[in-house]
Amino acid sequence: MPELPEVETTRRGLEPRIRGRRILRVELSLPKLLKAAPAGGLKSAEGRCILGLRRRAKHLWMDLEGGLTLCIHLGMSGQLTWWDPALPDSPGFLRHRHTGLQKTAGQHAPDAHTHLLLHLQGGGRVQYRDPRQFGALRLLPTAGLERTPPFAGLGPEPLEPGFTAQGLAERLKARRSPLKALLLDQAVLAGVGNIYADEALHASGLHPLRRGSSLRPEEASALWQSLRRALRQGIRLGGSSISDYVNAEGRRGGNQEQLKAYGRAGLPCLRCGTRLKRIQVVQRSTVFCPRCQRSSGGSSRKA
DNA sequence: AAGAAGTCCTGGGCGC
DNA sequence: TGCGCCCAGGACTTCT
Numbered sequence: 001m002p003e004l005p006e007v008e009t010t011r012r013g014l015e016p017r018i019r020g021r022r023i024l025r026v027e028l029s030l031p032k033l034l035k036a037a038p039a040g041g042l043k044s045a046e047g048r049c050i051l052g053l054r055r056r057a058k059h060l061w062m063d064l065e066g067g068l069t070l071c072i073h074l075g076m077s078g079q080l081t082w083w084d085p086a087l088p089d090s091p092g093f094l095r096h097r098h099t100g101l102q103k104t105a106g107q108h109a110p111d112a113h114t115h116l117l118l119h120l121q122g123g124g125r126v127q128y129r130d131p132r133q134f135g136a137l138r139l140l141p142t143a144g145l146e147r148t149p150p151f152a153g154l155g156p157e158p159l160e161p162g163f164t165a166q167g168l169a170e171r172l173k174a175r176r177s178p179l180k181a182l183l184l185d186q187a188v189l190a191g192v193g194n195i196y197a198d199e200a201l202h203a204s205g206l207h208p209l210r211r212g213s214s215l216r217p218e219e220a221s222a223l224w225q226s227l228r229r230a231l232r233q234g235i236r237l238g239g240s241s242i243s244d245y246v247n248a249e250g251r252r253g254g255n256q257e258q259l260k261a262y263g264r265a266g267l268p269c270l271r272c273g274t275r276l277k278r279i280q281v282v283q284r285s286t287v288f289c290p291r292c293q294r295s296s297g298g299s300s301r302k303a
Numbered sequence: 304a305a306g307a308a309g310t311c312c313t314g315g316g317c318g319c
Numbered sequence: 320t321g322c323g324c325c326c327a328g329g330a331c332t333t334c335t
Binding site for chain 3: 001002003058073074075076077132134135136150184186193194242243283284285
Binding site: 075076077113130131132133134175176177181243244282283 | 305306307308309311312313314315
């Protein structure tokens with residue numbers, strides 16, 4: 001599931017290849033992905049130069065000349081890749097696990113799940129592939145983008161210097177929801193999803209059902225630090241490839257092998273050896289260590 | 304107003 | 320070998 005580190009990895013891989021290039025033609029084969037656009041639809045992007053690629057939360061913002069920005073959200077299975085006409089295509093997605101074969105690395109030709117192509121001047125194209133179709137495309141005015149729905153309500157960027165432990169504590173202390181729900185709430189802080197929420201809670205020794213209002217200042221500080229560490233590590237290792245995620249070159253990340261909680265239910269905790277438990281919190285699978293992440297620790301209540 | 308629940312969608316894993 | 324069931328989940332909408 002592309003969260004902040006995966007989206008940032010995609011941005012870093014793609015931006016140098018597309019900045020300063022002109023979009024010649026746009027092909028959108030799944031129109032329902034387009035949630036907002038001028039009257040001309042995505043055709044309005046044709047002929048415009050790409051000025052840069054920014055990230056806000058889990059969104060990618062492709063700034064175009066003439067004051068428009070193509071906003072891309074990868075949903076949970078979105079892949080935004082660069083296709084180079086000079087390179088060979090990989091043979092495809094091979095069966096893995098039982099056979100020991102991996103998904104082949106490298107660029108892939110468009111298939112039935114490729115919903116958007118941006119053909120650039122001079123050859124090459126940006127490809128958007130999204131098997132589960134949870135992604136979203138928007139073509140919006142660049143000016144005031146931060147104040148435009150659905151971006152207006154986003155919380156702070158957890159890796160920005162302005163995001164402090166005190167700031168996180170402030171945001172959590174008025175809330176009675178479970179920590180897990182608060183970390184997933186993009187209005188509380190932006191860019192965290194199920195993987196990094198579980199990792200940060202495990203690293204900070206906090207039970208996912210602890211209520212935000214129950215945190216002592218030092219616990220909020222620990223969570224702040226764990227969160228930033230988990231996100232930074234995710235970026236450093238090129239993201240977590242759990243199901244579909246690949247970077248701009250079509251390659252898998254390396255962080256999935258470093259995860260200590262997410263996806264490890266029933267396996268021993270890497271810190272204390274206790275079997276990790278899985279519970280549901282706000283309809284999301286949540287893995288934690290019943291020993292390292294105790295629900296007590298002050299004023300929390302059983303939920 | 305915060306919080307809970309329903310919705311979209313398809314590939315993969317599993318049981319039979 | 321193959322069918323069908325169920326799960327995974329980001330964020331929007333709807334409801335209490």
